[in-house]
Amino acid sequence: MGDPGRPRPAAAADRSTPDTYFEEQYRRAEDPWALAERWYERRKYDLTVAALPLPRYRRAFEPGCSVGELTRRLAGRCDSLLAADRVEPAVRTARQRTAGLAGVTVRRLVLPDQWPEGGFDLIVLSELLYYFEAATLDRLVERAVASLEPGGTLVTAHWNHPVPEHLFTGDDIAARLAAVPGLGLLADHREDDFVLQVHSRAFPDGRLPAGPAEREGLV
Numbered sequence: 175m176g177d178p179g180r181p182r183p184a185a186a187a188d189r190s191t192p193d194t195y196f197e198e199q200y201r202r203a204e205d206p207w208a209l210a211e212r213w214y215e216r217r218k219y220d221l222t223v224a225a226l227p228l229p230r231y232r233r234a235f236e237p238g239c240s241v242g243e244l245t246r247r248l249a250g251r252c253d254s255l256l257a258a259d260r261v262e263p264a265v266r267t268a269r270q271r272t273a274g275l276a277g278v279t280v281r282r283l284v285l286p287d288q289w290p291e292g293g294f295d296l297i298v299l300s301e302l303l304y305y306f307e308a309a310t311l312d313r314l315v316e317r318a319v320a321s322l323e324p325g326g327t328l329v330t331a332h333w334n335h336p337v338p339e340h341l342f343t344g345d346d347i348a349a350r351l352a353a354v355p356g357l358g359l360l361a362d363h364r365e366d367d368f369v370l371q372v373h374s375r376a377f378p379d380g381r382l383p384a385g386p387a388e389r390e391g392l393v
Contacts, residue, residue: 191305191339193260193284200263209243210271216243218368222300222331223247225361225372227386231296231327237285238302242268248298249275256290258283286314295326303347304332304340311342311350319356319375325383328357328373335367344369358382 199206209215222244231252239245239257241264249255254277259265265282272278283290297318303311322328330351334344342350348369351357360382361372374382387393 190307190310191341195339196261196264200261204263204267205241207240209241214367218331218370219244219247221363222298222329222370223251225329225363225370226251226296227327227360227372227374227383228296233292233294234296234298235290235294235321236298236300237283238300239268239280240264240301242271242280244298244300245272245278245280246275248296249278252296253277255279256281258285258290260284286310286317289317289321293321293323293326295323296329297322297326298329298331300329300331301333303330304337304342304344307341311347315351315354319354322375324375324377326375327360328375329371330373331368331370333367334365334369360385 205211207215229251232254234248234252234255236245236248236255236257237259239259242257245255245257245268249272257268257272257278257280259268259282262282265280269280272280299318303314306314318328330347332344332347333340336343344364348362348371351371351373352359356376357373358376359371360374361370363370376382
């Protein structure tokens with residue numbers, strides 16, 4: 175994640191984080207951010223899965239899956255889950271860590287240009303969007319919303335401290351998502367360290383899907 179105390183360089187706002195940065199990280203270590211070891215990461219992943227408003231999803235997409243630690247948790251809530259990363263070593267590790275989990279496929283995709291076909295009722299963008307410059311970030315979000323089925327769930331979770339390789343913070347990303355047409359905010363969990371949000375795509379008539387309590391007749 176880098177040193178959260180270091181300011182972002184001025185040039186960082188001008189372009190997306192280059193592929194060479196990620197390639198170098200995975201050359202140094204199989205799991206360069208210790209995603210499987212750090213309590214911070216494991217807790218955040220558990221909170222992400224707990225925030226999902228539906229008990230089960232039919233077809234999910236997790237771009238930027240890294241080594242597959244969140245993928246392993248999402249698999250238990252999805253009939254079919256496509257996970258993807260831009261770096262081949264990460265894809266290999268994610269495949270190894272999810273081997274034997276029903277319905278999980280891991281592919282190498284370079285976003286937003288390479289996007290899977292078909293619709294999804296769950297898309298999870300975790301620790302991903304801050305690596306893209308503004309126009310590319312907006313295009314990626316547009317593709318995500320376009321492929322999200324009406325009533326589907328969009329989850330975002332992002333580190334909220336300045337990092338040289340991050341062009342935005344979690345708060346920055348939340349502000350951009352608030353302006354996206356067709357999305358409704360279902361949950362907004364903010365800590366000093368990260369921002370976790372759950373959005374839903376509105377139905378054609380503008381309605382948002384019922385929340386868990388309403389679906390069970392509690393309200």
